[in-house]
Amino acid sequence: MSAASFLEVQGITKRFGGLTATEEVSFTVKEGEILSIIGPNGAGKSTLFNCITGFYRPDAGKVLFRGKDITTASAHKICKLGIARTFQIVQVISDMTVLENVMTGTYLRTYDRRKVREKAVEILRFAGLHEKMDFPGTDITIADKKRLEVAMALGTEPTLLMLDEAMAGLTPVELREMIALIRKVRENGVTLIIVEHVMEAVMELSDRVVVINSGRKIVEGSPKDIVRNPEVIQAYLGDRYSAGN
Amino acid sequence: MRNPTVRQIAFCAVLLVALLVFPLVVHGTFPTHVMIMVFLFAMMGVAWNILGGYAAMFSFGQVAFFGIGAYTSTILLMNYNVNPWIGLVAGGVLAALMGAAIGIPCSNLRGHYFAIASIAFAEIVRIHFNNWKFVAAAEGLSLPLLPESLRNFMFHSSKVPYYYIILVFLLLSVLICRYISTNRMGFYLRAIKESHELAKGMGISFVRYRLYAIMISAFLTAMAGTFYAQYILYIDPDSVLILPISVQVVLVAMLGGAGTIIGPVIGAAILLPLSEITRVWLGYKGTGIDMMIYGALIMVISAYRPEGVWGLLTTIGRRGK
Numbered sequence: 001m002s003a004a005s006f007l008e009v010q011g012i013t014k015r016f017g018g019l020t021a022t023e024e025v026s027f028t029v030k031e032g033e034i035l036s037i038i039g040p041n042g043a044g045k046s047t048l049f050n051c052i053t054g055f056y057r058p059d060a061g062k063v064l065f066r067g068k069d070i071t072t073a074s075a076h077k078i079c080k081l082g083i084a085r086t087f088q089i090v091q092v093i094s095d096m097t098v099l100e101n102v103m104t105g106t107y108l109r110t111y112d113r114r115k116v117r118e119k120a121v122e123i124l125r126f127a128g129l130h131e132k133m134d135f136p137g138t139d140i141t142i143a144d145k146k147r148l149e150v151a152m153a154l155g156t157e158p159t160l161l162m163l164d165e166a167m168a169g170l171t172p173v174e175l176r177e178m179i180a181l182i183r184k185v186r187e188n189g190v191t192l193i194i195v196e197h198v199m200e201a202v203m204e205l206s207d208r209v210v211v212i213n214s215g216r217k218i219v220e221g222s223p224k225d226i227v228r229n230p231e232v233i234q235a236y237l238g239d240r241y242s243a244g245n
Numbered sequence: 246m247r248n249p250t251v252r253q254i255a256f257c258a259v260l261l262v263a264l265l266v267f268p269l270v271v272h273g274t275f276p277t278h279v280m281i282m283v284f285l286f287a288m289m290g291v292a293w294n295i296l297g298g299y300a301a302m303f304s305f306g307q308v309a310f311f312g313i314g315a316y317t318s319t320i321l322l323m324n325y326n327v328n329p330w331i332g333l334v335a336g337g338v339l340a341a342l343m344g345a346a347i348g349i350p351c352s353n354l355r356g357h358y359f360a361i362a363s364i365a366f367a368e369i370v371r372i373h374f375n376n377w378k379f380v381a382a383a384e385g386l387s388l389p390l391l392p393e394s395l396r397n398f399m400f401h402s403s404k405v406p407y408y409y410i411i412l413v414f415l416l417l418s419v420l421i422c423r424y425i426s427t428n429r430m431g432f433y434l435r436a437i438k439e440s441h442e443l444a445k446g447m448g449i450s451f452v453r454y455r456l457y458a459i460m461i462s463a464f465l466t467a468m469a470g471t472f473y474a475q476y477i478l479y480i481d482p483d484s485v486l487i488l489p490i491s492v493q494v495v496l497v498a499m500l501g502g503a504g505t506i507i508g509p510v511i512g513a514a515i516l517l518p519l520s521e522i523t524r525v526w527l528g529y530k531g532t533g534i535d536m537m538i539y540g541a542l543i544m545v546i547s548a549y550r551p552e553g554v555w556g557l558l559t560t561i562g563r564r565g566k
Contacts, residue, residue, distance in 0.1 A: 054445075055445070074445075074450075076447075076451075079445070079446060079447060079448030084448075085446050087442070087446065091439070091440060091442070091446075092439075093436050093439040095435060095438075096435060103432060104432045104433065104436050104449075105448075107433070108447065108449075113428060152447065153446075153447075155447075
């Protein structure tokens with residue numbers, strides 16, 4: 001296994017009844033990079049995301065994480081191996097404080113209560129949420145909840161962090177904060193896969209972009225290349241606007 | 246979970262001392278009996294709370310564990326002359342294993358579906374025991390009378406020793422619940438309560454933690470069952486395996502405050518005297534009146550204070566500051 005293949009997704013196919021949500025999607029992620037997965041609504045991004053994190057079992061294909069086949073591993077084991085995720089619809093534990101939410105994550109690799117708390121406080125400081133750590137998980141803004149979700153995922157000490165639309169619905173200021181946070185996460189040596197619709201963030205953060213349409217990968221490349229790609233434009237805007245016509 | 250304040254510790258200490266001296270101050274079998282029932286149901290409420298309060302597994306099958314505990318120690322004592330204390334542990338272990346056996350196939354059931362499955366489980370156990378010759382079926386079992394001693398877990402001249410035993414059981418349950426709620430398992434159960442998806446995503450095996458919760462809860466509830474058998478000295482399916490006991494346990498926890506350590510104890514302290522006193526005052530004519538009062542109480546609580554009496558008290562406490 002070469003050092004380059006941190007995560008290898010090989011020919012993932014997932015069907016729901018007669019609907020093929022993703023078909024033969026392959027790509028690799030290098031350690032330390034930020035890879036974005038984009039595509040129109042219903043393209044199969046979240047399905048792919050769920051196949052990698054063990055929430056769905058693909059009908060065909062393989063997922064290799066650091067050379068280890070994790071295709072059939074259960075979701076909690078995949079998290080233990082070092083892949084953490086957030087959810088498209090923000091999920092925090094409502095009868096816990098912000099701090100306790102993060103502690104739930106840090107308990108994965110630490111048992112001692114005091115250390116768990118220390119680590120969680122440190123992560124909250126990192127995510128800029130430490131001033132709100134005693135707030136109930138339900139009493140913070142959506143933007144804070146999204147950051148809290150990232151903090152909860154960081155609590156599990158992942159080497160690969162997967163964010164499902166972490167930027168959706170943020171105000172421009174909040175978006176800047178989120179982008180800065182993701183940069184900081186990467187600087188700490190965490191590899192990231194982001195599924196995203198907010199192109200501003202995709203353009204700014206990604207080293208590479210994978211474009212999915214109708215369940216298939218259509219292009220892969222640097223952010224600059226993919227926005228000029230006729231197939232991508234066609235996928236987003238339809239035939240009439242694509243470069244050839 | 247914050248560390249207890251000095252005031253809280255002081256309150257607990259005063260309460261504990263009050264409970265310790267209660268039998269020395271208040272004489273008479275009836276008040277002692279009522280207190281014993283309060284502690285018994287408080288203990289079961291605490292055990293239920295680990296499931297229902299923390300992990301949102303609304304078990305209406307607690308009575309099955311209660312019955313298994315009562316029957317195991319009684320059968321062991323009657324047929325094999327096994328000391329009730331060993332029977333207590335055996336009953337707890339058996340109930341925990343039964344809990345695991347039922348918990349595995351139910352590991353994906355949530356909310357109402359888990360509740361329905363737990364009722365079905367308890368009813369199967371009840372019907373089975375009602376027809377099982379080995380445990381004397383519907384006739385029930387009278388415990389052999391042993392000389393009174395702590396070792397024999399049997400006392401004839403006074404209820405007071407039972408009072409202290411069940412108080413210790415209750416304290417043990419509260420401490421276990423407190424330990425769970427302030428450590429990893431408590432965090433994990435609350436994450437599971439929020440959503441299985443979220444729990445999985447945070448590396449939590451919800452199947453495993455749900456099983457732990459069921460097993461601990463079953464063990465404690467079976468202990469309560471053995472206590473009941475040793476206290477009443479007669480058990481039959483109609484007294485230790487009927488659904489109203491499960492319902493009572495759930496009510497105790499919900500009324501006091503589900504998901505809090507002390508809630509079920511408060512719930513038991515309110516409901517049990519109510520049921521015992523109405524039963525004695527009104528005799529057979531009063532049958533059901535306690536249930537009517539419960540019903541009204543539960544409706545009021547769930548409509549206005551879903552977090553229970555304890556939730557109400559803490560809100561008032563916070564306002565007072």
